[in-house]
Amino acid sequence: MPRFSIIVPTHDVAGRLTGCLASVLGQSFADFEVIAVVDSLDEGAGPCPVIAAEHAARDPRVRRTQSPPDAGLPGARNAGMGAATGDYLLFLDGDDT
Secondary structure (H helix, E strand, O other): OOEEEEEEEEEOOHHHHHHHHHHOOOOOOOOOEEEEEEHHHHHHHHHHHHHHHHHHOOOOOOEHHHEOOOOOHHHHHHHHHOOOOOEEEEEOOOOOO
């Protein structure tokens, strides 16, 4: 079980999501998981689900989950919390670095 779960909602941040995930994964501290939460409305309709899946395929600390349709940011965070296995939860917006 990781020490930290970093929950990253990905809706409408395609231009910055790669930088966000690279910033987190580039940390010297490694005892964490990243939960990339894809909005169900984005599935198959935008680059965010693909970016999240590519990072998950390259790094076992990254996992991808979905939020319910029309759940918004609170629903995405709740979906991430449900998928998290870390001792502590951290929240990072997908357009932060």
